[in-house]
Amino acid sequence: MSSLEKFLAGWRFRSRRPTFEPGAELVAYVTDADGGTSVLRIGDSRLELDESVPADTQVRVRVTAFDEETHRGEADLLDVLGTATF
Amino acid sequence: MARRDDDDPGDEPFEAELAEVAEQDEPTIEFYGGKGVSALPIGLFIVWAIVQSGLFGISDTTGLVIGMLLSLIVGMLFVRGNWKSYANTIFEGMTQRVAATAIVAWLWAGMFASTLQAGGFVDGLVWAASALDIGAALFPAATFILAALLATGIGTGYGTAVAFTTLFFPAGVLLGASPVLVFGAILSGAVFGDNLAPVSDTTIVSAVTQDADIGGVVASRFKYAIVPAIIAFVAYIVAGNLMEGIEVAGQAREVFVQSANPAGLLHLVSMGVVIASAVRGRHIVEAISWGLIVAVAFNLVFDLAGPAEMLLFRAPARSGVADAVSWLPIVEVAGSGESAGVAGSLYSGAAGFFPLIVLTLLIVAGARIMIRGGGFAALQDWLLSRVATTVTRAETTMVLGTAAVNAMITINTAAEIAIAPYISTIGRRFNLNGYRRANILDANTSALGYIFPWAGGVLVGVAAMQGLPDQYAWFEPGMMVNPVAVVPYVFHGWLLVAMFLFAAWTGFGREYVADREAGEVERA
Structure with missing residues (x-):
């Protein structure tokens, strides 16, 4: 990303319920790990993970399904990148 | 951010990584009275800070160090069983990379800022104001811009408040500008630089505590800073035309003529080198080192400051x-x-940060104890289940929480370090990326540090003002600004808070981790 692009990034109104295409790969933090199901809450959208991972772990996932009506979806764990320390 | 790249294909997928993650999250300290008591060291420190700085009006960072030390001792008395794990957690907290990164960046920033001041950067801005030859109505708006430039260069809003109150404030009074408006414009400029400068202590804290690189934070912050700044600039022009000054016999030029030096403006280049290098992705140590080399060279070549200075x-x-x-x-x-x-600017610039460095190490240790004792998770669960239940409410909580803590604690960098773990956790729970979290944290820290009468930025400005009657025969004590009166006129401060409430409610500038991963602390 160039310096100019860094200054121009984010000049927009971002939805509180982002949508994801099946097949998309993304990095995010696991936000909830209750009831054996790990969830990535991205804004007010939720992706359920296929494996149990503690909260605050940063993971790389692939979206397998996403319902644009309910803003809920499912994702497969691809990699565990680390954990937040602060 | 702890990372693991080694993967044994013979193991269960991610087993080793997940085991490590689980181990890091496990509470290891038990307290009499439950998990909430682990918040005692940080809680006592916040009370100490409010009493010392808010009630007694003592802006002494070393005093806060003693407060945090005693708070850590009191917390230990409530540990159930062996105190060794508590003591070890203090070390564990202090040796986190987040503290070391902030410390290194502060030391470099301190040397740079002090060397710019030794090289007469203020004198260059004074010359610019004198050359522009503006009248009373436009003086507050021009003061805002020039103070913002100085604060963005030297990163210290407090230093800007002192320098401008000493030079621009009396000049504005002589010109017939409204004194309270000029003082408000000075504080607004200080807010702007404290918020945006890559060498600002609060910028550094905001970036490193939210896992973001400083250059990227500055670039992403620009959109939030520039909109309120433009509105504030227009507001100072309008108010400058509406509000009357005091009639004083004298010439503003007389105040300026002693210290005006156009060569001081060369340090705009030194400042530009740091900002451009940091935004281009250079490590902050490298970026500031380049700026420092340029600043020292300008000082020597153009005789702005001698080697001994x-x-x-x-x-x-x-x-x-x-x-x-x-x-x-x-x-x-x-x-x-x-x-x-x-002695010299390199020495005093770095040494000026020593008390804050020690305080930071202790606060980070206190935060670690709260994490290991389970209090942090308990408070976080309460916040997330009752208050920050949606991303909009989470961001609003982050804005108002940061503003409230900074409104209570005079020394805004200390307040920022204390609130930083909550901003990090709440924001991460909605996958807000490091830049967004750092921007919410720093804007409200910077703004509230210069608005209320007990805020550190206002206090240093008022202290500088009290020396003016001794400096100028025409300056009467009655011309000084009451710190309560300036509260509504710190336009940029108020607008910055309003900007972030607007951003939280509308999603302006919001970025998720998945949108753009913030650079890591390793790159600072």
Whole structure:
């Protein structure tokens, strides 16, 4: 990303319920790990993970399904990148 | 951010990584009275900070260090069982990379800022104001811009408040500008620079605590800073035309003529080198080092500051070696009544951060105890289940929480470090990326540090104002601004808070981790 692009990034109104295409790969933090199901809450959208991972772990996932009506979806764990320390 | 790249294909997928993650999250300290008592060290410190700075009006960072030390001792008395794990957690907290990164960046920023001041950057801005020859109505707006430039260059809003209150404030009064408006414009400029400058202590804290690189934070912050700044600029023009000043016999030029020096503006280049290098992705140590080299070169080549003003060894008379090399411009032998020591902008700039460095290490240790004791998770669960239940409410909580803590604690960097773990956790729970979290944290820290009468930025400005009657025969004590009166006129401060409430409610500038991963602390 160039310096100019860094200054121009984010000049927009971002939805509180982002949508994801099946097949998309993304990095995010696991936000909830209750009831054996790990969830990535991205804004007010939720992706359920296929494996149990503690909260605050940063993971790389692939979206397998996403319902644009309910803003809920499912994702497969691809990699565990680390954990937040602060 | 702890990372693991090694993967044994014979193991269960991610087993080793997940085991490590689980181990890091496990609470290891038990307290009498439950998990909430682990918040005692940080909680007592916040009370100490409010009493010391808010109620007594003592802006002494070393005083806060003592407060945090005693708070850590009191917390230990409530540990169930062996105190060793508590003591070890203090070390564990202090050795986190987040503290080390902030410390290194502060030391470099301190040397740079002090060297810019030694090189007469303020004198250059004074010359610019004098050359523009503006009238009373436009003076507050021009003061805002020039103070913002100084604060963005030297990163210290407090230094800006002192320098501008000493020079621009009396000039504005003589011109017939409204004193309270000029003071408000000075504080607004200080807010702007404290918020945006890559060498600002609060910018550094906001970036490193939210896992973001400083250059990227500055670039992403620009959109939030510039919109309120433009509105504030227009507001100062409008208010400058509506609000009347005091009639004083004298010429504003007389105040300026003593210190105006156009060559000081060369340091706009030094400042630009740091900002451009940091935004281009250079490590902050590298970016500031380049800026420092340019600043020192300008000081020497254009005679803005001599070598001894930047570094001086003042040796005792008994030192034969020093006597032999006293022809060097950075060595002198102490005269009678002078104490030996090292001096200069490099020395004072770095040394000025020492108390804050120690305080930071202790606060980070206190935060670690709260994490290990389970109090942090308990408070976080409460916040997330009751208050920050949607991303909009989470961001609003982050804005108002940061503003409230900074409104109570005079020294805004200390307040910022104390609230940073909550901002990080709440924001991460909605996958807000590091830039967004850092921007929410720093804007409200910077703004609230210069608005209320007990805020550190206002206090140093008022202290500088109290010296004006001794400096100028025409300046009467009645011309000084009551710190309560300036509260509504710190336009940029108020607008910055409003900007972030607007951003939280509308999603302006919002970025998720998945949108753009913030650079890591490793890259600072």
